[in-house]
Amino acid sequence: MKNLFNLVTYVCAPFLIFSSALSCLADDCQVITLHYNERPPYLKTTPQGAKGLTATPASQAFTVAEIPYKWQITPSKRQMYFLEINQGCDCLVGWFKNPEREKFAKYTMSIYQDKPQIALARADNKKLYSGMTVDKALSDPSIVLKVKSGYSYGSFLDKKIAQYKPAKEETTVENNRMLIHIHLRRADYLFIAPEEADNLIMTSGLPKTDFKYITFSNMPRGEKRYILCSEKVPDTVIKKLNTVIEKEVHKKSGDTQY
Numbered sequence: 001m002k003n004l005f006n007l008v009t010y011v012c013a014p015f016l017i018f019s020s021a022l023s024c025l026a027d028d029c030q031v032i033t034l035h036y037n038e039r040p041p042y043l044k045t046t047p048q049g050a051k052g053l054t055a056t057p058a059s060q061a062f063t064v065a066e067i068p069y070k071w072q073i074t075p076s077k078r079q080m081y082f083l084e085i086n087q088g089c090d091c092l093v094g095w096f097k098n099p100e101r102e103k104f105a106k107y108t109m110s111i112y113q114d115k116p117q118i119a120l121a122r123a124d125n126k127k128l129y130s131g132m133t134v135d136k137a138l139s140d141p142s143i144v145l146k147v148k149s150g151y152s153y154g155s156f157l158d159k160k161i162a163q164y165k166p167a168k169e170e171t172t173v174e175n176n177r178m179l180i181h182i183h184l185r186r187a188d189y190l191f192i193a194p195e196e197a198d199n200l201i202m203t204s205g206l207p208k209t210d211f212k213y214i215t216f217s218n219m220p221r222g223e224k225r226y227i228l229c230s231e232k233v234p235d236t237v238i239k240k241l242n243t244v245i246e247k248e249v250h251k252k253s254g255d256t257q258y
Helices: 002-015 055-064 076-085 134-139 155-164 175-183 194-204 235-253
Strands: 032-036 044-046 049-051 069-073 090-095 105-107 118-122 145-148 168-171 189-192 211-214 224-230
Touching (some): 055 235, 076 224, 118 194, 168 175, 175 189, 189 194
Parallel strands (some): 032 069, 032 090
Antiparallel strands (some): 044 049
16 A cells, blocks of 8 residues: 555656645545635634634534545645646635636635725825725826735725726735835735734734725725635535535624625
8 A cells, every 4th residue: 555655646746736735646536625825814824724714614614514625835826726727626715706716616605704805005105095985096096006916806896996997016926025015115005804904014024103004985895705616626515515614604603794
């Protein structure tokens, strides 16, 4: 058995950069790889695996549904690539839903819903202030928005960004680097859920007093977050997860908005 495992590992190893580590061993999804990147308070590595606002209900769903899984740290852009190529039994935790992703991904029921999004800007930036509308910020050509390439900010903001086509600087780096770019005045602001704003500033290594939180008068309640899976993951797995999510997450939270 050990020799067989070594042989399979040798054959699979060159392909691990393109698919989950176990996809070559278990094409029938005996084990699901849950991809994530460090993003407190949603996802944080602990000795017991990933924990947080989205990681914990995801773990609970897989555990109670008795679906074997493992956590794997993966850059966010590569996570989505895994779902698009559909070569492994891969799922992503805590992502938004949008029409483009629905073309190649399977979604569970939502596992969390954000508070209304805010923006982070330099404290000395007078162009942005709390109480303004999202429309005013996006329609002003002198205000540059920092965005992550290929990233969805939820249906409300995605539509507003498409409508106003604001001046923006795109990047592939993670949020802490994006915040540093704001501090360097390469852009004026970025959108973020308020749940992660404090931790983002802390991990950036920059003084909290150098930034201000912008709340918008017409920002709706935050987007729902889901578990997204590759089409290779059977519908029976999604169904089992949904049964647990509805019972253990939605009903226990008492939140009728899910």
